[in-house]
Amino acid sequence: MSASSPDPARARLCFALDYPSLSAARRAAPDIAPEVGVLKVGLELFVQEGPRAIAELKQLGVQLFLDLKLHDIPATVERAVAVACGLGVDYLTLHAAGGPRMLEAAQTRVFKENTGLQLLGVTVLTSMSSSDLHATGVPTSPEAQVVLLADCALQAGCAGLVCSVVEVEALRARFGSEPILVTPGIRGSSSASDDQSRTGTATEGIQRGASLLVVGRPIRDALQPALAARALVAEIRSALQQL
Numbered sequence: 001m002s003a004s005s006p007d008p009a010r011a012r013l014c015f016a017l018d019y020p021s022l023s024a025a026r027r028a029a030p031d032i033a034p035e036v037g038v039l040k041v042g043l044e045l046f047v048q049e050g051p052r053a054i055a056e057l058k059q060l061g062v063q064l065f066l067d068l069k070l071h072d073i074p075a076t077v078e079r080a081v082a083v084a085c086g087l088g089v090d091y092l093t094l095h096a097a098g099g100p101r102m103l104e105a106a107q108t109r110v111f112k113e114n115t116g117l118q119l120l121g122v123t124v125l126t127s128m129s130s131s132d133l134h135a136t137g138v139p140t141s142p143e144a145q146v147v148l149l150a151d152c153a154l155q156a157g158c159a160g161l162v163c164s165v166v167e168v169e170a171l172r173a174r175f176g177s178e179p180i181l182v183t184p185g186i187r188g189s190s191s192a193s194d195d196q197s198r199t200g201t202a203t204e205g206i207q208r209g210a211s212l213l214v215v216g217r218p219i220r221d222a223l224q225p226a227l228a229a230r231a232l233v234a235e236i237r238s239a240l241q242q243l
Helices: 022-037 041-048 051-060 075-085 098-115 130-135 141-157 165-175 201-206 225-241
Strands: 015-016 037-041 063-070 092-096 120-122 161-163 180-183 212-215
Touching: 015 022, 015 092, 015 225, 022 037, 022 092, 022 225, 037 161, 041 063, 041 212, 051 063, 051 075, 063 075, 063 212, 075 092, 075 098, 075 201, 092 098, 092 180, 098 141, 098 161, 098 180, 120 141, 120 180, 130 141, 130 212, 201 212, 201 225
Parallel strands: 015 037, 015 212, 037 063, 063 092, 092 120, 120 161, 161 180, 180 212
Antiparallel strands: none
């Protein structure tokens, strides 16, 4: 996954830089970056700091994941994708619920820019339960909705999907080994689930077929974050060896 991460286990771990400012991220990222394959910049940090956060983090030599979950009219999303390509990030998220025209416009722009950016279609947020979906007018289960949206994103040409550990196995069975499956909500064996509804451990993610495991609080809030990341890589390595 990353030229700078030859270790297959380390390449599977993404650290979510869920910090309110670049100065806070700057204090943590240099120590954690050598332990992971990917750093993720989400809404909080990007809204606060903008492109300069990406420019500075690129110097750490790992892949960058811009998690903006774009969802707008096709033309607006296409232009945003062009900007992301110019930033040089490796992954960008957009909501599969935006529909085929939005997804296709985004993917067309990726082909045109040709920077290596890979689009990831967000299916159902890991914080959402069946009751949350029903409240928005979706009568199906999260699992069924994930499959429907996954099919939409992949048909449009997206390189991968964002889903919970719960759905990975079904997606692999349906779509095969090619799509990148990114799983947030990954927890250590003793971690709390916080505000996530559909979570799993690193071992479960690997065993079920996840490509990239996104971890935030279990690393960020640890007494020694770099050691926490290293422990997760060891867990991933053990799971890979058992496949």
